[in-house]
Amino acid sequence: MKLLQYCLLTASIALVVTSNAQTKKQDTDKKIGCVTIEPFGFNAFDTANPRGLADNYYLWDNGKTLVVKFMNTGNSKYKELVKKYAKEWEQYANLKFQFVESGDAQIRVLLTSGDGGGHYTRGLGIQLLNYPQSEFNLHLDTSDFVSPDAAYRTIVHEFGHAIGLMHEHMSPVSGVKWDKTAVYARYKLLQGWNKEMVDAQLFVKYNTSYANGTKYDPKSIMHYPISRWETTDGYYVDWNSSISEGDKNIVKALYPKGTRTNEVPRFSVTNFSKMDIEKSNVKNGVSFYPSFTISTAGKEGRVIYLTVFYDEEGNPVSTTSKDFNFSGLAATNKSTVLLPGQKIEVNKGKHDLELFIPYSEIPQSISNKKVSARFFVFLTDKEEFKKLYVSDAVACNMVK
Ligand SMILES: [Zn+2]
The missing domain is CATH 2.60.40.10 (Immunoglobulins)
Known part of the structure; x- marks a missing residue:
């Protein structure tokens, strides 16, 4: 095994100690919509080159029906929205979402209202299985559903993580010229994130070797908005509120109607x-x-x-x-x-x-x-x- 991998592993193991405290800070995130919490640590300390856009090692079986359950009574209006928008992915991915009222489920949604928890999945794809049935693994704060667009992009984005998609702004070919000093300072002030956290959520660049044939897509529903102040050249990305052509292409490649080509353990x-x-x-x-x-x-x-x-x-x-x-x-x-x-x-x-x-x-x-x-x-x-x-x-x- 490579020395680099060992070094990263050490960092990973050391980080486990502090991950709980950092998770609490992540929960304060409201501004950018979502933080994907890798179970027990961060992607930054996983050497797996998690593709431009999706982590093939965490994909569900192709053609699978994923059972989804709400973990609380919640508002029925919002539950219907979640059901409707999650199923948007079914048009492009060879996956189905089956919503149930009781029993075991692979995806367990907790709907809150203004608890400060924000929106996140506890990992990508099959990583959601790491948690016991008694715990939720997808968190949505419905107080942010202030418009149809906001509800749509939030739900579709989180279910994108649940099927294995990663943040598009971390694409190795994005070419985004981050003003890192400004971004570190701003996120520290706004969300209490340390440098490590900002690196993990914004600046990690993944290997292109498993990009699944796709290009950087600033229109992706998996892209954070980027403000002008965050880049050195004024580049910005607005809120994306629909599944882009790039999103459709990646999920079609990951979950094709036929046989998946890029298979891994x-x-x-x-x-x-x-x-x-x-x-x-x-x-x-x-x-x-x-x-x-x-x-x-x-x-x-x-x-x-x-x-x-x-x-x-x-x-x-x-x-x-x-x-x-x-x-x-x-x-x-x-x-x-x-x-x-x-x-x-x-x-x-x-x-x-x-x-x-x-x-x-x-x-x-x-x-x-x-x-x-x-x-x-x-x-x-x-x-x-x-x-x-x-x-x-x-x-x-x-x-x-
Ligand atoms: Zn996200």
């Missing part, structure tokens, strides 16, 4: 329920048994199951160990290749995946202390390194 982790931790004086170390389900589609791919240790302050622990070291961090991992079309229950009922670390390899700084551990799942495929899942911190008593 598309794996998702669900049902993480717990991580059993067992200390053994016979094995002379600690065993971790994360319990989850992994579903595979698309193509075969390699996954890495990883447990990383965090100190009492919640920071990842550095190590000099040779074998229990992931990107300089104290960790234990296993890697395996999975074929597509599987649904594998791991450590459900019986222990069938063990991540072990000997006492001798646990860094002195956390030896005999009460610390915590997080479970990660990564997918590696060619040059790509995708974060599939990160658990909450699990208490981990290292006292022998």
